[in-house]
Amino acid sequence: MSKDEVFNKIADIIADRFEIDRDKITPQLNFKTDLDAxxxxxxxxxxxxxDTFGAEISDEAAENLNTVGEAVDYIVANTDSK
Structure with missing residues (x-):
């Protein structure tokens, strides 16, 4: 799975879960400050x-995921769906 495909899936999840316009989701979007999560x-x-990517994300790794771009990079690096 390409980086763009991973980004698009994550962006779809964010748009649905956080009720944000899909067009406003960028790799720089910060989960805690921009989404007020x-x-x-x-x-x-x-x-x-x-669940979506079949990846296991440790608590420590999750704490270091601040932006959409970081989440995309983590998924690409830690799944077999490259």
């Missing part, structure tokens, strides 16, 4: 990423 929202989002 609380810890429960973020954990649910991480679980959805795990």
């Amino acid at each position: 609380d810890s429960i929202d973020f954990v649910e989002f991480i679980l959805e990423l795990e």
Whole structure:
């Protein structure tokens, strides 16, 4: 799966989960500041990423995912769907 495909899937999840216009989602979008996601929202989002991509995201790795771009890079680097 290409980086663009991963980005598009993550953007679709964010648009649906956080009720944000899909066109406003960029790699620089910050989960905590731009989406105003609380810890429960973020954990649910991480679980959805795990389900969608078949990836396991440790708590430590999740804490370091601040932007959409970082999430895309993590998924691409840590799944077999490259």
